[in-house]
Amino acid sequence: MKKKFFIALTLLLTGTLMSHASYADDINVPSADANGRVGALMPYTRYDSETAKLGGGATLVKSANWKRTDIATQASKQSYIELPSNGSYAEWTMKTNANGVTLRFTMPDTPDGMGQNGSLDIYINEKKVQTVDLTSYYMWQYFASGNPSDKNDNGVGCFAFDETHFILNKPLHVNDRIRIQSSGAKGLKYGVDFIETEVVPQEIDRPAGAVSVTDTKYKQYIKGNDYLKAFEEALKDADAGSKKLYIPAGTYELSGIWYIYGSDVKITGAGIWYTNLKFTNPNPFGGGISGGNGSHGPDDYCNNMDISNFYINSNLRSRWDQKAVYKCFMDVFKGGSAIHDIWEDHFECGFWIADYNGKIDYSSGLKIYNCRIRNNFADGVNFCQGTSDATVYNCSIRNNGDDGLAMWNHDNQGAHDESNNTFAYNTIEFIWRAGGIAIYGGNGHKVYNNYLADMFMSAGIHLNDIFDGPKFKNTQNISFDNNILVRCGTNDDSWHEDLAAIDIKGDVRNVTFNNTKIYDSPFDAIRIFKGPTGIVFKKTEILGASLAGQTTKYSTWEHSTAAIRLENDNVKFIDGLKIANVSPDKVGNNKTWPLWTDNNEALAKSVSYDYLSDVSYNVPEAPEADKNQGGGVVDPMDGITNYDISLKGLRWENASGDTNLKEGDQVIFRTSLVCNKDIPAGVKIGVKVTVDGKESYVTDDNKNGLKANQPIIVSTNSTWSAQPGGHTIVAEVDYRNRLSDDTNKANNTRTKRFNVQESSDNKGSFTPVTGGYDLVVTKILTNKKSIKPGDRVNFSAYVANAGDKDAPAGQQLGVEFIIDNNTNVITWSDNYTQGVKSHQFAKVTANGGQQGNEWVATPGKHTVTAWIDNYNGRYADEINHDNNKFTIELNIPLEEIKFINNPDQPDDLGDGKGNTNGIEHVNTEVKANDGYYYDLQGNRYGTTTDGLRRGVYIHNGKKVIVK
Template sequence: MHSNSLRYVRRMSAIGAAVALAAGLLVALAPAAHAAAGADLPFTSVEAESATTTGTKIGPDHTQGTIASEASGRQAVRLGAGQRVEFTVPRAANAVNVSYNVPDGQSGALNVYVNGTKLAKTLAVTSKYSYVDTSWIAGAKTHHFFDNARLLLGQNVQPGDKIAVEAVSTQVTVDVADFEQVAAAATKPAGAVSVTDKGADPSGQGDSTQAFRNAIAAAQGGVVWIPPGDYRLTSSLNGVQNVTLQGAGSWHSVVHTSRFIDQSSSSGGVHLKDFAVIGEVTERVDSNPDNFVNGSLGPGSSVSGMWLQHLKVGLWLTGNNDNLVVENNRILDTTADGLNLNGNARGVRVRNNFLRNNGDDALAMWSLYSPDTNSSFESNTISQPNLANGIAIYGGTDLAVKNNLISDTNALGSGIAISNQKFLDPFSPLAGTITVSGNTLVRAGAMNPNWQHPMGALRVDSYDSAIEANVSITGTTITDSPYSAFEFVSGGGHGYATKNVTVDGATVRNTGTVVVQAESQGAAKFSNVQATGVGAAGIYNCPYPAGSGTFTLTDGGGNAGWSSTWGDCSAWPQPGQGNPDPDPTRNLAKGRPATATGSQDVYTPGKAVDGDASTYWESTNNAFPQAWTVDLGSSQAVRRLVLKLPPATAWQARTQTLSVQGSTDGSAYSTVVASQGYRFDPATGNTATVTLPSGTNLRYLKLNVTANTGWPAAQFSEVEAYLS
């Protein structure tokens, strides 16, 4: 389901890891670095841009419609004829899967080399399944640039071995390679009915549709066996119930069809496991059931160990699918959703799956006709959804999104969206408790071309009605979001409230604009949210439409690194822009958090930024050197400091010797003004001015004091910081 065909355009101006990219190595997108987030996968991925290459690296780029913007890590390697990428094998493997792009309308091949020896087999590459256009979706451009191609190497390789891929004649952009040790083909279970015994052709030449139907009919209550081979089905299966369809493994048993099961109901007990279904879907036609499963498998069913590719949707589930389990699958290169629970989902568990290059929401619950209830998306790894969200919850009751790893969302989506966008009626809005826990989002969020402003990595959206459910967001890690980390919005432009939200325990690193992007009326409580590397300011709080109400952020304690507020609601912050100050004469330090190496009695560090020159900070006595630090909230081009002591006549003249240091992250400091003496004289107001050199940008301002001629301690009643 397309998640963000927004119906309004904002008045605002347009904005023109966590996943281990060190050495470009991702262990199943780095579960070792994020033990609680993502799937436990049977392969290890290596980014092309980190490998040795004779080609050209492209990216990073977040611009909609570019090849690099859809790549894992927003980077890839472009190869001309004869150019190659050589990967260092990270694990024992006998198979490789390569994510790649070729120019529109072209096909070709990649030569494959193992330790310098060229294999007889090549890896076919094509644009056939790429370059998808969806003109009916507002804001969509041509997208879905990448595809995946896999190859059994015919030999075992070990960690440290070299595998290279080389463009033969067609230009190929290589994104990432997955290295896997594929198990030998499984053997037929005792008592199973083989589709070949019913006439199926494992060469892929004949039509095996009727043979599959006959085997299903004969195996009721038992197992249909799909031996190693390629099988071609020309129409979908229906009436599937009380049966297991089992293959020899998803690299061995392959069914070629764009419509595998299409049925509106089933008595259940359907188990699909350990084979591949690879379709021929080259464009998205929403009225066509071009899906692995379209409709219902019935209660108590399961889908596991599947490789699903080149379909419109992996699983589009309607009707009764109570207690369905979908686990340990790969869903690649779909032109729309990876999986969508389309109403009536009760007790469904979708867990430990890998999804890459999906053309809409990778995983979605959509409560059309009746609410999805007591269902969850848990421990899935999602990479490169190229139109909408990584995970989307549209309505429903008591749902959970837990321990997922989502990276590189594009165009119209967030990493996770919790939304009351209904699309159609009758719709069941969010209710009960929506649990969002333990998720890791990397480079998630995107510029929305309909809004002409960005979407956050994690979005709560009162699109068509107020959020009445309790939305609990805990244990979140958000890294390298190109724009904001958390967004609260009423995306339909109606100004509905986004409320009953709690955010507890989050780590935000290197967010491009703000930590919190609040655009609706409502409220959220934030606790234990730690941010570093904030691009512009901590908070953007400008509800839309104007006058629709305010968004209240309650500080639950334990927050750090994002207390500043974007100062201009007439313009969106751009990544790394810094917060424009509507009053350039404002004292940037006033009221900001201050700390010190020590203080004497009641003369605490905050007294130097409280706006009252009669109160003051005094360091621990007889203990030079001493340091006093203030967090300005965001990086600022500070040009002048005014240091004050109380103006009382009892304060005799004195000279304090100090240096000025600055930092953008609170850990690495550099000297801005070298140590020198500054005279404080009651006859001239007991003030001293420090001029900072042009080009100074700092968020954390530190004064290191080494001497005071009037008292054996550092003393300031006010430290004022100005832009000019």
């Protein structure tokens, strides 16, 4: 009894000591500060259209009165640069160093609403450095009524601007000039709103012990460039093991929703400029990241997750009649999860945090910070359906088609109310429907130190009770502190209603605004209808209101807009109200100007304010770039010129170091690199080896630099599973063009051809597991080496037991072979009952099917999936039923395996210092009488000395000197 108590106590103490603190605790969110910054602190510097030098016919287009059919109304400060013809350009002089650029642009739609492609050229100091591809595929949503259409239905065109970002081939320095120029591509008229430039940080290395989605184990799950299944399997392993998942630099296509399950797992990419996730399905429910969705896995199992450091895009271009269900992040992230340093574009919503699957689960303590939430068709972030104690901090939210940041206490399925959410130190811009920040109910929320600017057809801040839920019935206090609103509000939104910069209506109660500053609102600065109670404004400044000179007659008789529209005596303005620069009463029917109170003079007199008739003011901008991140070292290669890096050798080896490969070998590719000048430490010299123009294997972790004329050996980070037949590999150093001033790119590649012998005993591979028996398919075989359309194909499969216990005999080991995921086209094996011993294989062959035991081949690409169909109690004790499928691709007609005549030999890379095994190596690895010439590194040349450079060669087993 004492012993059991001691063990239990030890486990309890161990668990207490070893438990991981919430990832959300890793970031300290500062409290409201009247003297602090307002807006997000980001690493980039913006160069706006009004500060550009124009040439070649470029013009600055402005919208002076915020007309909603003017494209410029959707631009920063209501102006952008039009590039109408070949050679037209905008140019800026750099204030800081930079090598990353974000470009906000506009270009025309097409009649079918599907958009078109184009390009603009980038010049540095009048020298062209690269061309940037653009598309209007995502752009243009049309509002003839309240809801959008994907093609022009004679409505106002929103989402006129989109963004692209890119790393420059040549970095910028202070006082350099960067030019965005039209080449007249496709004869399109382009527009540029602004550029933002920044120093791109170095890639984030793979954390020690982390599982990587590119590990060899997950290659079997990759179909083309679709990594969805590989991501799922890698996350399972990370959750069960190191609690770390790494997504290296590169672009990863995902064909459907990535359902995330785990606890205490840290998922990181190489950085927002390097790791790109692309959801390829454009249809409803086609993509995004879902946390703890009970319809696809363990309900609610997404606890204390940390997700960071990658860019996410999609192929979505429609809200699908408000039914897209295609959020970048959605469902439930619990237990103090953190999502940070994410850049996302082109989703229905950026974040929709709520649970609509199975029992209701709630996100509590989630923090979203340091993110770029851009160009979505609906909300940027919505804390919905009971989400509480959640925070959005230091994020850039812009160009969204509904609220930028929202809290909605939706009570769908009986959800509880939400409370104590925070929006702090964010920059919200270019929202083209609804509002920049919206609160629809709850209690204890805090909204502070946010910067909101350039709303189009939307409010800056709005509160109302138009949606389902408890709304404000439980509200004791919601506070807004130290927020700045610039050019917010509209007299004609998508529903043809008007919205003030701060707009409050319905049964809103107990809300306090403190130290609020509103600048240059085109419409009313503040509007409060009848209904709200307990609304208090403290220390309020309105510097510019009704500047569009527009009138309104929404919900009343026509009148000129004003600084404040007040219909409610339950509102207090205390501790100072300053008003300046309000357009005069054009209609002439407002007795209480600059307030509009429906000519209720008593109500107007209850508002005490100072009107400043002769005042000048500066409209504040978003925070300047973080000085700790901007203006630093852009590129360690700065100042190094006339260098030539070359790839001198290429070699392949299996796990035993043998270069004579056979089917199933796990192959590492090795290369030898050399440069004529020193390459400093910190420069990542990437190498990529591509097999047969399809699969690529890379190394990007070499950052120790190079000493002049001293070769180094670089190996790929993952292995290639050797397939029988002849293969061509191409190795390329600096495949990302980081070393843009390399004087000779021709010697950066090397090509080799070699053979892999067929292996009669190759059965595939598996990863051993413990705790029971685990059946996995490791290989699918066909009865024909070549397959033509019309051939009858019989499938077999190797099934391995990866577990540490035997799978018992006497039970039917059934395997289905499914063609193209069509369950109407299957064959099966159901006559194997001998069991499978631990770490052994069983071969099963189709002996039946819906149309016999053979598939009649048809032309084209096909997938064949072998599925161990252990249902109805068959092998029910297997420890993992989630890994019972294995898929291959067949391209019909399938030719018989072909081998290469006179294949190349691997290069002798020597000791990495330039010392090779020379003639001895050549004599042992080349055919003595094949007629070719070989240099001392084993490279093969022609059959004559014509064209050979001076040096020592081996020909027909003899030494030959070419002078």
